[in-house]
Amino acid sequence: MSNTVVDKSKVPWWVSNVIVPLVNLTLALLVSGVFVFIAGENPIEAVKLIIYGSFGYIQGFAYTLYYTTNFIFTGLAFAVAFHCRLFNIGGEGQAYIGGLGVFLVAINLSFLPVPIVWLLAIFGAFLFGAAWAYIPAYLQSKRGSHVVITTIMFNFIASSLMIFLLVDVIRDTNQMAPHTVKLPEAIWLPSFEAFSGILGIKIRYSPLNLTFLLAIASLFFVWFLVWKTKWGYEMRAVGHNTQAAIYAGISPHKNIIIAMCISGGLAGLLGVNEILGVSHKIQAGFPAGYGFTGIAVALMGRNHPIGILPAAFLFGILYQGGSEVTFEMPNITRYMFVAVQGLIILFSGALENLFRPQIESFFVKRLNREVSA
Amino acid sequence: MVSPILELTDINKSFGHVQANKNINLKIKKGTIHGIIGENGAGKSTLMSIVFGLYQANSGSIKINGKEINLRSPRDSIINGIGMVHQHFMLVENFTVLENIILGFEGETVFGEKLQKAKEDLQKLCNTYNFNIDLDATISDLSVGFRQRVEILKSLYRGAEILILDEPTGVLTPQEVDELFKILRSLKEEGKTIVLITHKLIEIMDLTSEVSVMRQGEMVGHTKTEDTNKEKLAEMMVGRSVLLRVDKKEIKKGEIIFKVNNLSVKDDLDVTRVKDINLEICSGEILGIAGVTGNGQTELLEALSGIRRVESGNIELFGEKISDHNNFLNPSLLKEKGLAHVPEDRQRMGLISDFKAYENLIFGYHDQEPFSKSSILNNKEITEYSKKVMQEYDVRPNSPNLITSNFSGGNQQKIILSRELNENPKVLLVGQPTRGVDIGAIEFIHQRLIDMRDRGAAILLASVELDEILSLSDRIIVMFDGKIVGEKDNKNVTDRELGLLMAGVAE
Structure with missing residues (x-):
């Protein structure tokens, strides 16, 4: 018998869900280290800088959590669709349109009591993101157009649409740049420094704001939806085995649409962080690639909220620590960190099964020996 | 006496606990059409897959022209002159006939002279056996009958002397069956040996000169086709010593x-x-x-x-x-x-193998009370229910949280039955x-x-x-x-x- 074939049921959960991702991550970082070395810098120093930049001081840590917030939304967005075996690559566009939702609601209803504006703006973000995902979902379920293709195309459409709106329709006409007017300050989401101010700690500016708690709540929401409700159950059934789902009276069409809309809605929530929390206006291109990186976050987090949280945090560290490194080390450019992200995606996504069989069989053998000893 | 072209001795093959072939002996003479008949699951396809090198026997020997050979893969079989046409064709749909036939057999190059040579050889083969195939046609444009001919042609081109056909008529129309039989007869006349796996007695009587009958993994008889008839063969095929009978009451038929x-x-x-x-x-x-x-x-x-x-x-x-x-x-x-x-x-x-047992136990009934209330699954209720029915239907192990694919086939079936029968x-x-x-x-x-x-x-x-x-x-x-x-x-x-x-x- 081949020694790499393992009885899956004997593999402890922590081996496949903790050890394997950690090994893959370590490998990605090792290879990244080689790149850093080739670029003429000391990899150890780079790691130190990353850790200092993202944890070492309170403002840096706040930045890390701000990035984490965005990655939680886009990671969850990908994960929800994936449970229905749909590759929603359109998080970027859905987030963009979601931002439009936030802004339109907030600017038009700013006369309402503030907490209500917030709730409605969150709802608007979700709704707009969901609506943008609905079209590819409909095309997939009724016409069989593959969501990978359509969602990618919808990213471009979203981008063009938003540029058009920002230039010709909702631009702040007092400015040359393509962005909208600022929202009234009264309805901005409280920032981290405002909170720390209440506690008597003065810190410098950071973009971290109340949306972070919304992201944490979204983690619970997704966990509950996917594993505790009838909808999640049906989505997973359709994703795992469409024919069996039909046999059981579960409609694939309906569930493809539900999964995609929830996925798009979650991506749309990124707009809450960016617009209601940070820049208070729509700027061209504000989703800045978070939608795509979310795919890696979800893959690394194995599409489970419990995994997505640390994965999002890790990418937050890389973003924040990475900018620290590029600042301190002139030989390392911003693109180097795009390459590092790429390596992480490569090792935890595409090459995920590279070492899995060996690691799993290693642990299974060890554990068996312990049992028999 | 001339040694048979193919001789199998004491072939045994098991998959897990199931013994698919038990001590099979078979001799096939050169230049004959030899039928192998039996019910589903009798082990015919397994046996022929062993001959074609797809499976390895647990024990036993295979001789070709009296020489013992070791078949580890279909490649070995092809080298030894064995070809097989499967029930499901193995063709690349958007390639042409020619491309499909030379696929994996191209030698160094698939262009220029070699290709031309291959084409000429194939055309010759086609003419010899009246295949009537356009070598440049795309597979997806061909009917099922023609696709099958492509498979046969592929085997012949690779030098098959023994051609195994697994249920070849299952997918054909009656006219296509006639055409196929014509081709098989002309192959036989040219000295090729054909092994025909089927469950259709008519085909055996029509085409073969010798027939072997398999039942439940064993070879139960060999005979010359002219010495037997459909009735005798049917009896050999289905007849069995023990019959499982279930006690059941007299029928009380309603409307x-x-x-x-x-x-x-x-x-x-x-x-x-x-x-x-x-x-x-x-x-x-x-x-x-x-x-x-x-x-x-x-x-x-x-x-x-x-x-x-x-x-x-x-x-x-x-x-x-x-x-x-x-x-x-x-x-x-x-x-x-x-x-x-x-x-x-x-x-x-019937079920979703990646789901946990309890999830499959409510599959299709998941939106009914008490399993879910206002769309929220009541996991406690479901787990308790699962424990109960798994006990009742003797599903082993009784662990509702286990992933379904880890249960044996019988226990998976019990999961489905308990689910479907529970609602009366x-x-x-x-x-x-x-x-x-x-x-x-x-x-x-x-x-x-x-x-x-x-x-x-x-x-x-x-x-x-x-x-x-x-x-x-x-x-x-x-x-x-x-x-x-x-x-x-x-x-x-x-x-x-x-x-x-x-x-x-x-x-």
Whole structure:
């Protein structure tokens, strides 16, 4: 018998869900280290800088959590669709349109009591993101157009649409740049420094704001939806085995649409962080690639909220620590960190099964020996 | 004496606990058409897959022209002059005939002179055997019959002296069958040896000079075709020493509660597989559908479960026509009306193997109380319920949190049965209830079905196991080529009669 074939049921959960991702991550970082070395810098120093930049001081840590917030939304967005075996690559566009939702609601209803504006703006973000995902979902379920293709195309459409709106329709006409007017300050989401101010700690500016708690709540929401409700159950059934789902009276069409809309809605929530929390206006291109990186976050987090949280945090560290490194080390450019992200995606996504069989069989053998000893 | 071209000695092969081939001995003479006949699961395909190098035997030897050879892969077999045409063709649909034939056999280059040479050689082969194939045609444009010829041509081009055909006529129209037989006869005249695996007696009588019969993994007889007849072969094929009989009470037939009217269904290749079927089942009755796989039973059940389009016809439950949606029956609606369905292919339809056992135990009933309330699953209730039914149906291990694919086939089947029978359905459709299930579980499953019947349910049972049909059914219909070719009362029917009907021999 081949020694790499393992009885899956004997593999402890922590081996496949903790050890394997950690090994893959370590490998990605090792290879990244080689790149850093080739670029003429000391990899150890780079790691130190990353850790200092993202944890070492309170403002840096706040930045890390701000990035984490965005990655939680886009990671969850990908994960929800994936449970229905749909590759929603359109998080970027859905987030963009979601931002439009936030802004339109907030600017038009700013006369309402503030907490209500917030709730409605969150709802608007979700709704707009969901609506943008609905079209590819409909095309997939009724016409069989593959969501990978359509969602990618919808990213471009979203981008063009938003540029058009920002230039010709909702631009702040007092400015040359393509962005909208600022929202009234009264309805901005409280920032981290405002909170720390209440506690008597003065810190410098950071973009971290109340949306972070919304992201944490979204983690619970997704966990509950996917594993505790009838909808999640049906989505997973359709994703795992469409024919069996039909046999059981579960409609694939309906569930493809539900999964995609929830996925798009979650991506749309990124707009809450960016617009209601940070820049208070729509700027061209504000989703800045978070939608795509979310795919890696979800893959690394194995599409489970419990995994997505640390994965999002890790990418937050890389973003924040990475900018620290590029600042301190002139030989390392911003693109180097795009390459590092790429390596992480490569090792935890595409090459995920590279070492899995060996690691799993290693642990299974060890554990068996312990049992028999 | 000339040694046989192919000689198998004491071949044994098992898959897990199932012994698919037991001490098989077989001699095939050069230049003959040799038939191998047997029911589904008799081990014919396994045996031939061993000869073709797809599987390795656990023990035994294979000799070609008296020389012992070791076949580790199809490559070894091809080198030794063995070719096989599978039931499902292995062709690249968007390649041409020529490209498909030279695929994997290109040598150094697929361009220029070599290609031209290959084409000429192939054209010669085509002419010799009247294949009538356009080598530049794309596979996807060819009919099933022609695709099969491409497969045969491929084997010949690779130097096959022994050609194994696995159920070659299953997918062909009658005209295509005639054409195929012509080709096979001309191959034989040219000195090739053909092994024909089939369950159709007519083909054996028509084409072969020698025939071997397999039953339950064993070779039960060899004979010259001229020394036997269809009746004798049918008896060898299905006859068995022990017959599993289940104790069951005298039938208490009620009124007709389930009817199928003029139902026609097509398969994925757009071939009509169910041809204008009518049937009715009374309360308290088990109607068995006997037949060899591939005669429309699968498509019939799939249409009834709502995953396959109904071309024409309808069904009635309790005298009420069940409306369909875009020609698909609605499984939820059927369920609501008291119809339960144990599907034929449990892996593909009956359950989701990646789900936990408790999730599969409520599959299809997950939106009913007490399992869910206002769309929220009540996991505590579900787990308790799961523990209870798993106990009741003796599902081992009794752990609702285990992933379903970790259960054995028999236990997976029990999960489905417990789910479908728990609601006390009025009508039950069951396909292959004991396929891949061990003896102990078979008895248990049979008893449950009988209990259902005694409680007044109408049961439609499709099975390729004749034993099962005979021991459970009150009435038996036989399907052949998508039609009902016979209906028998279970009290006065013999294996032999059914065997003949199943093999397509009219009464």
